[in-house]
Amino acid sequence: MKYINEMPKQVPVLDEVDVLVVGGGPSGLAAALASAREGVSTMLLERYGCFGGVITQVGVEGFAWYRHEGTVEAGGIAFEFEEKAKSLGASTKECQSDSQALDAEMFKYVADVMIKDAGVKPLLHCYAVEAIVEDNVIKGIITESKSGRQAILAKRVIDCSGDADVAALAGAPFAKRDQLSWVTPLFHCRGVDGEKFLKYINEDLKPTYSNWKGEWSMETDGKEDDMFSPYIVKPFCNAKDDGFIQDTDTVAYGGTYSTVSPEGEVTQLNVVFMGGIDCTNVEDLTRAEIEGREAVINAIAALKKYTPGFENARLRNFGMTMGTRESRQIEGHYKMTGDDVMGEGRFEDSIGIFPEFIDGNGILWVPITGRYFQIPYRAILPKKIDNLLVAGRSISGDINAHSAFRNMSCCVVTGQGAGVAAAISVKDDVPTSKVNIKKVQEALKKQNVRVF
Numbered sequence: 348m349k350y351i352n353e354m355p356k357q358v359p360v361l362d363e364v365d366v367l368v369v370g371g372g373p374s375g376l377a378a379a380l381a382s383a384r385e386g387v388s389t390m391l392l393e394r395y396g397c398f399g400g401v402i403t404q405v406g407v408e409g410f411a412w413y414r415h416e417g418t419v420e421a422g423g424i425a426f427e428f429e430e431k432a433k434s435l436g437a438s439t440k441e442c443q444s445d446s447q448a449l450d451a452e453m454f455k456y457v458a459d460v461m462i463k464d465a466g467v468k469p470l471l472h473c474y475a476v477e478a479i480v481e482d483n484v485i486k487g488i489i490t491e492s493k494s495g496r497q498a499i500l501a502k503r504v505i506d507c508s509g510d511a512d513v514a515a516l517a518g519a520p521f522a523k524r525d526q527l528s529w530v531t532p533l534f535h536c537r538g539v540d541g542e543k544f545l546k547y548i549n550e551d552l553k554p555t556y557s558n559w560k561g562e563w564s565m566e567t568d569g570k571e572d573d574m575f576s577p578y579i580v581k582p583f584c585n586a587k588d589d590g591f592i593q594d595t596d597t598v599a600y601g602g603t604y605s606t607v608s609p610e611g612e613v614t615q616l617n618v619v620f621m622g623g624i625d626c627t628n629v630e631d632l633t634r635a636e637i638e639g640r641e642a643v644i645n646a647i648a649a650l651k652k653y654t655p656g657f658e659n660a661r662l663r664n665f666g667m668t669m670g671t672r673e674s675r676q677i678e679g680h681y682k683m684t685g686d687d688v689m690g691e692g693r694f695e696d697s698i699g700i701f702p703e704f705i706d707g708n709g710i711l712w713v714p715i716t717g718r719y720f721q722i723p724y725r726a727i728l729p730k731k732i733d734n735l736l737v738a739g740r741s742i743s744g745d746i747n748a749h750s751a752f753r754n755m756s757c758c759v760v761t762g763q764g765a766g767v768a769a770a771i772s773v774k775d776d777v778p779t780s781k782v783n784i785k786k787v788q789e790a791l792k793k794q795n796v797r798v799f
């Protein structure tokens with residue numbers, strides 16, 4: 348590898364805040380809202396032009412598709428996302444659950460409204476590129492944007508980048524598996540005859556979660572096998588049998604959709620999976636975007652030829668960016684495990700609960716039993732660097748725990764916990780490693796979070 352030296356230069360300070368949240372996805376939105384509601388000055392910084400993360404940038408709308416009668420969960424800001432979206436006409440009934448499917452485009456506006464109402468200072472089109480660290484304490488970040496290189500100083504920083512970018516830049520320890528979960532170029536179609544398509548789904552395919560055991564090789568624990576799942580693999584199998592498309596070592600076809608609108612849109616087509624991509628590597632990302640778009644065009648051709656109702660379908664839009672499921676996991680003061688999420692883990696320093704919902708690493712468990720686990724504060728507290736918290740899919744845990752906490756409403760739980768903890772540590776003038784967890788839990792309860 349060839350290197351050059353950058354010249355040292357003075358960097359202007361754009362702002363100074365109590366709590367800076369980096370990344371405006373489900374966890375970042377929740378962290379910023381929760382922190383601002385605790386009465387401290389809070390900024391939410393995002394590299395793209397909208398908040399919402401994977402919801403708005405990738406197009407994932409199934410925010411709580413696991414929810415059924417008997418599902419027990421934390422509530423808090425996760426419920427608010429669905430309620431606010433519904434009240435602003437930005438959601439529809441989700442097809443397999445008692446939940447709302449968020450409208451990925453409209454949710455950009457929903458997020459703006461929530462941020463404004465809470466008094467969070469927004470900053471869009473701004474990339475966190477460096478951490479300012481003194482004696483293992485984070486003091487802020489350096490950003491890059493159209494305004495050039497700038498600094499934002501903060502008493503506490505919450506890393507909600509999904510990829511633990513800030514933690515990695517700050518020198519906090521993290522892990523990254525060699526074989527990361529597959530990425531997906533998500534897309535949405537228009538021009539579908541919805542009635543004909545749904546007749547095919549409901550009368551011919553009759554898909555259930557038991558179908559996930561086939562092409563996707565997912566293990567269920569049996570209780571969910573007969574439940575409906577919006578799973579479409581048969582058209583892709585037919586297309587492969589005819590040699591019309593083919594799976595390769597790095598691309599596989601077949602998966603799920605989310606909503607079918609009266610206007611002929613079928614959204615969140617999660618039917619292309621790409622392996623061997625590390626989203627923290629810019630060359631991998633470039634390849635994934637370009638090869639991903641080609642695979643989407645192939646998928647649409649297969650849907651048109653082999654799926655009743657899709658004969659006149661066209662691409663409505665690609666997600667703004669490739670959808671990443673997994674990258675860095677921080678090393679926290681506690682590493683969550685599959686046993687914790689599948690064995691009703693209980694922790695004195697819980698910051699919220701999440702139902703026993705596991706979707707990933709070959710396992711699907713839908714939470715219809717009332718079982719749930721607690722999430723310990725120590726899992727969002729990185730080793731080595733103080734006054735930094737990490738929320739969302741990159742908190743500390745093994746791959747089976749990740750298959751639970753990567754889900755969006757769990758990212759909201761860790762985000763809300765991080766926001767409240769950061770704010771209380773500012774108000775009490777103690778570092779995040781020494782925050783009074785009982786106080787954090789009381790404040791979370793006041794914010795309508797079920798903690799235990």
Ligand SMILES: Cc1cc2nc3c(=O)[nH]c(=O)nc-3n(C[C@H](O)[C@H](O)[C@H](O)COP(=O)(O)OP(=O)(O)OC[C@H]3O[C@@H](n4cnc5c(N)ncnc54)[C@H](O)[C@@H]3O)c2cc1C
Binds near residue numbers: 399530
């Ligand atoms: C294809 C796909 C389908 C999925 N389906 C579902 C589903 O049906 N239900 C479900 O619950 N979950 C689903 N997931 C998982 C879920 O969407 C994610 O795990 C979740 O959104 C992660 O939330 P987060 O807040 O941690 O990160 P993200 O949603 O990734 O948000 C991170 C934010 O940080 C910003 N950012 C990143 N780096 C920087 C930086 N350096 N500077 C500034 N900003 C930065 C990003 O632009 C983004 O807005 C899916 C994921 C994918 C990829």
